[in-house]
Amino acid sequence: MEVLIVNDLWVKYYTMSGVVEAVSGVSFRLREKEMLAIVGESGSGKSTLGFSILNMVPKPGKIVNGQILLEGTDILKLHPHEIRKIRGSKISMIFQDPFTTLDPLRKIVDQFGEFLVEHGVEKSKVNTIVREYLEAVGLPERIMYSYPHQLSGGQKQRVSIAMAIALNPRVVVADEPTTALDVVVQKQIMDLIDAIKEKYGTSIILITHDLALALERANSVMVMYGGYIMEYADKTELYDNMKHPYTKALFEALPRVMCKTLPKSLPGNPPDLRRPPPGCIFHPRCEFATEKCRIEKPRLREVSKNHLVACHYAGEIL
Amino acid sequence: MGLVKYIAVRALMIIPTVLILYTLVFVILRVLPGNPVLAALGTKNIPEEQLKALMSELGLDKPLIQQYFEYLINFTRGDMGKSMVVRGRPIASDIIDKLPATLELSIWAILFSLIIGVGLGYIGARVQNPYVKTIVRLMGSIVFVIFIPALGLSLQLVFSRYLGVLPTGGRLSVTMGFKPITGIYTLDALLQLNIQAFFDALKHLVLPAFTLGLVISGPYMRLTLNNMEEIMESKIIEAYRARGIRDSRLLRHAFRHVLVPITTYTGLQFSLLMGGAVLTETTFNWPGIGTYLVDKVMYRDYTAIQAVIIIFAIIVGLTSLIVDVLYALIDPRVRY
Amino acid sequence: MMSLNSSSIYIAFKNRYVLTGLIIILIFVFMAVFADFIAPYSPVEYVGPPLQPPSREYIMGTDNLGRDIFSRIVYGSRIMLTIVAIAVAISGAVGTILGLISGYIGGILDRLLSFTMDSIYAFPSLILAISLSVALGPSPINAAIAIALVYIPTYFRMIRGQVLSIKNETYIEIARALGLPSTRIVLRHILPHVTKTLMVVFSMNSADAILTEAALSFMGLTVQPPTPDWGFDLYKGRGFVLAGMWWIMLFPGLCIILLAVGFALISEGISTLITTRKR
Numbered sequence: 001m002e003v004l005i006v007n008d009l010w011v012k013y014y015t016m017s018g019v020v021e022a023v024s025g026v027s028f029r030l031r032e033k034e035m036l037a038i039v040g041e042s043g044s045g046k047s048t049l050g051f052s053i054l055n056m057v058p059k060p061g062k063i064v065n066g067q068i069l070l071e072g073t074d075i076l077k078l079h080p081h082e083i084r085k086i087r088g089s090k091i092s093m094i095f096q097d098p099f100t101t102l103d104p105l106r107k108i109v110d111q112f113g114e115f116l117v118e119h120g121v122e123k124s125k126v127n128t129i130v131r132e133y134l135e136a137v138g139l140p141e142r143i144m145y146s147y148p149h150q151l152s153g154g155q156k157q158r159v160s161i162a163m164a165i166a167l168n169p170r171v172v173v174a175d176e177p178t179t180a181l182d183v184v185v186q187k188q189i190m191d192l193i194d195a196i197k198e199k200y201g202t203s204i205i206l207i208t209h210d211l212a213l214a215l216e217r218a219n220s221v222m223v224m225y226g227g228y229i230m231e232y233a234d235k236t237e238l239y240d241n242m243k244h245p246y247t248k249a250l251f252e253a254l255p256r257v258m259c260k261t262l263p264k265s266l267p268g269n270p271p272d273l274r275r276p277p278p279g280c281i282f283h284p285r286c287e288f289a290t291e292k293c294r295i296e297k298p299r300l301r302e303v304s305k306n307h308l309v310a311c312h313y314a315g316e317i318l
Numbered sequence: 319m320g321l322v323k324y325i326a327v328r329a330l331m332i333i334p335t336v337l338i339l340y341t342l343v344f345v346i347l348r349v350l351p352g353n354p355v356l357a358a359l360g361t362k363n364i365p366e367e368q369l370k371a372l373m374s375e376l377g378l379d380k381p382l383i384q385q386y387f388e389y390l391i392n393f394t395r396g397d398m399g400k401s402m403v404v405r406g407r408p409i410a411s412d413i414i415d416k417l418p419a420t421l422e423l424s425i426w427a428i429l430f431s432l433i434i435g436v437g438l439g440y441i442g443a444r445v446q447n448p449y450v451k452t453i454v455r456l457m458g459s460i461v462f463v464i465f466i467p468a469l470g471l472s473l474q475l476v477f478s479r480y481l482g483v484l485p486t487g488g489r490l491s492v493t494m495g496f497k498p499i500t501g502i503y504t505l506d507a508l509l510q511l512n513i514q515a516f517f518d519a520l521k522h523l524v525l526p527a528f529t530l531g532l533v534i535s536g537p538y539m540r541l542t543l544n545n546m547e548e549i550m551e552s553k554i555i556e557a558y559r560a561r562g563i564r565d566s567r568l569l570r571h572a573f574r575h576v577l578v579p580i581t582t583y584t585g586l587q588f589s590l591l592m593g594g595a596v597l598t599e600t601t602f603n604w605p606g607i608g609t610y611l612v613d614k615v616m617y618r619d620y621t622a623i624q625a626v627i628i629i630f631a632i633i634v635g636l637t638s639l640i641v642d643v644l645y646a647l648i649d650p651r652v653r654y
Numbered sequence: 655m656m657s658l659n660s661s662s663i664y665i666a667f668k669n670r671y672v673l674t675g676l677i678i679i680l681i682f683v684f685m686a687v688f689a690d691f692i693a694p695y696s697p698v699e700y701v702g703p704p705l706q707p708p709s710r711e712y713i714m715g716t717d718n719l720g721r722d723i724f725s726r727i728v729y730g731s732r733i734m735l736t737i738v739a740i741a742v743a744i745s746g747a748v749g750t751i752l753g754l755i756s757g758y759i760g761g762i763l764d765r766l767l768s769f770t771m772d773s774i775y776a777f778p779s780l781i782l783a784i785s786l787s788v789a790l791g792p793s794p795i796n797a798a799i800a801i802a803l804v805y806i807p808t809y810f811r812m813i814r815g816q817v818l819s820i821k822n823e824t825y826i827e828i829a830r831a832l833g834l835p836s837t838r839i840v841l842r843h844i845l846p847h848v849t850k851t852l853m854v855v856f857s858m859n860s861a862d863a864i865l866t867e868a869a870l871s872f873m874g875l876t877v878q879p880p881t882p883d884w885g886f887d888l889y890k891g892r893g894f895v896l897a898g899m900w901w902i903m904l905f906p907g908l909c910i911i912l913l914a915v916g917f918a919l920i921s922e923g924i925s926t927l928i929t930t931r932k933r
Contacts, residue, residue: 087562092560101557102557105571105650118561118563147650147651149650163561335776346786347789465910475898589777612784615785616874630778638776
């Protein structure tokens with residue numbers, strides 16, 4: 001049963017120096033309890049995609065086409081007032097940097113409580129719920145009355161997670177939730193997110209630049225580049241049969257234990273999305289690129305069950 | 319816990335600042351060549367003995383070092399010396415008389431400047447039109463050039479002479495028969511529930527306070543505009559929005575962040591306010607410490623000038639103390 | 655990308671500020687230099703009936719003594735510009751030198767100087783200027799000295815702060831390691847880096863000095879009658895203003911504000927140019 005279906009989503013930024021095509025024709029389905037990892041470099045459109053799911057693309061961005069169906073309702077067609085109610089309660093978000101997402105001027109209980117009240121929780125129940133969810137993410141009760149600057153980075157991220165799950169949302173979008181944290185804390189936070197997924201049956205969209213993290217934690221992985229889906233498959237399928245040169249390049253760039261060769265870095269820079277290259281968006285950096293790649297844009301096609309690749313030579317070169 | 323200690327330490331730090339200014343003024347007024355008594359009398363044709371008698375009456379014949387310390391000790395006892403011109407009149411009582419008027423003007427001026435500055439800055443931040451923003455920014459950086467007497471006289475011309483709705487000077491109509499308590503008339507009127515006197519005092523206040531308030535409102539415009547824009551695009555507000563907090567509340571939370579720099583600035587601009595108050599009081603015949611100073615300046619009454627300067631130094635020190643405490647209360651990140 | 659584009663618009667705009675400011679100031683300078691040719695009448699003599707509103711003959715009207723206000727404005731710019739130029743030159747030079755020394759040498763000298771300067775800086779400058787000119791005795795040159803003394807801390811604080819931040823940069827450390835003499839390091843390597851900020855403070859301070867000069871004149875602490883001076887004329891004319899003779903106040907008042915606006919515009923223009931470049 002799918003919780004969230006995204007159909008043919010296009011997002012553009014109308015800047016003074018030109019139109020940036022940030023997300024181009026992305027579609028995916030998110031099942032219950034599924035963790036979908038969206039992997040890409042910065043500028044791949046993965047964060048924009050994350051914000052789109054809450055219909056919160058920052059200015060001057062605009063969703064120009066597509067459907068986002070949450071349990072069958074297209075949230076892009078909802079009134080702003082209704083979409084506000086969905087944010088935080090049915091779809092919630094965990095941000096990259098907990099240092100800048102909690103309000104430094106207000107106590108945790110005030111921020112948390114305000115959020116609950118805004119979504120219709122009775123004032124008398126607020127403190128109980130705050131306590132309950134702080135406990136659920138492994139934080140002591142006294143933290144309620146702390147200010148954010150009195151907490152560590154990991155503790156702050158736990159507070160964000162507690163808020164993100166407190167109203168039992170169907171989908172949690174986690175935008176690089178561990179990037180700003182220490183390595184040890186990173187693992188604890190990912191374990192917590194895993195545990196929450198199991199306990200509350202939440203579906204999770206994990207946005208990350210880290211393919212290793214995606215392969216370790218997620219059920220399915222979507223690789224994005226320049227606003228397009230490059231490859232999209234179940235985790236094991238992807239790990240066993242990488243079909244896209246870009247996925248392969250990302251994979252080879254990972255540092256590995258017990259390996260004598262250095263990780264290979266991908267030469268070149270991400271494309272300028274105001275003037276995307278013709279044909280395959282990846283061709284300027286692709287070692288296998290041919291004349292066809294320079295002219296014709298590859299279609300995203302199914303090469304085996306639940307394995308989509310956008311490459312003319314999928315299955316032939318790798 | 320630490321707050322009391324923090325305040326105490328900050329209060330102690332006012333002392334060296336006041337001492338430096340006292341020393342500076344003492345050097346300027348007493349050590350520089352020229353006989354202060356002659357200057358105060360405005361004549362040189364005075365018998366030697368009479369001059370000597372005057373000097374000893376004012377304590378000016380003692381060695382300078384002794385004068386320096388004696389004045390300090392007396393000052394701590396509340397004795398600010400005696401006027402050189404109006405002989406025998408204690409300066410302390412004059413100052414106690416005039417200070418509330420200046421305080422009242424300053425408080426209302428700050429109020430006006432906050433309303434004008436923060437109001438325009440807020441509009442500039444909320445309106446999406448770039449021209450509005452540019453105008454607010456430009457106003458913010460040049461509004462301080464308004465020469466207070468010029469603006470004050472123009473306002474008097476329009477509101478008093480042509481429209482006839484506001485008085486040209488003073489603090490209260492003589493017909494009021496009003497007994498002040500603190501000397502801050504608007505406050506006194508409220509305490510006595512005398513609405514008529516309150517509005518009468520307000521009518522006298524509005525032009526001077528607006529003039530002074532407008533001149534010092536520029537930085538508030540810039541601070542509000544820039545900080546509001548910055549915070550509304552910050553991750554903090556984005557996160558609030560992602561949690562489904564409604565827009566009116568977002569603005570409220572953003573505004574709290576703007577209050578932090580505004581408080582800091584209020585402390586910084588206090589000296590500007592005091593300087594402006596002197597001009598405003600002169601322009602509007604406002605019987606405060608500014609007109610008192612100008613009056614004494616005209617007669618070269620050195621002891622009085624010295625006392626007024628020390629009083630101003632103490633006020634500046636106290637305000638910066640109050641602002642620091644306020645700042646610590648608004649922003650929990652400030653440690654004290 | 656967006657900020658880049660709008661900031662380039664800003665640069666154009668701010669340059670326009672600098673240009674406008676310069677034009678305003680140059681007009682006043684021109685007026686002061688060629689006063690003898692511009693003013694239609696003598697500024698100190700009775701040239702017509704008193705208290706005449708602006709007319710073709712007296713374009714800004716006449717004052718209570720029947721003097722031509724336009725002529726007084728033209729000659730008044732001399733006093734204003736001279737006092738402000740002297741004051742800003744003195745405070746700029748003294749403040750900059752003390753700031754360079756204090757910041758570069760550091761130690762007890764620096765602490766003492768900084769604390770003194772901070773105390774003076776925190777004090778209302780106008781009030782200090784008033785007391786100083788009283789002590790020195792009212793005259794244009796004493797007013798200039800009083801204004802200069804009051805603004806020394808403004809330059810001192812800015813320069814000292816800049817020196818402290820530059821002092822620890824690698825290239826200064828290298829220069830010191832090479833054994834270059836301190837004066838040379840300060841003059842050749844540190845001073846050039848503070849010129850832009852100095853320009854901003856300088857023009858802002860000039861605007862301040864104009865207002866302070868006007869205020870001192872307004873209290874009768876600069877010139878003696880019948881010398882024409884904007885602030886003093888405003889003071890003498892204020893009694894007539896409330897009788898409806900608006901022209902007595904309007905023109906001197908406007909000139910003071912306009913000249914200060916000129917300097918404020920330059921300061922605003924340069925400071926935004928600096929910040930947008932850094933971005």
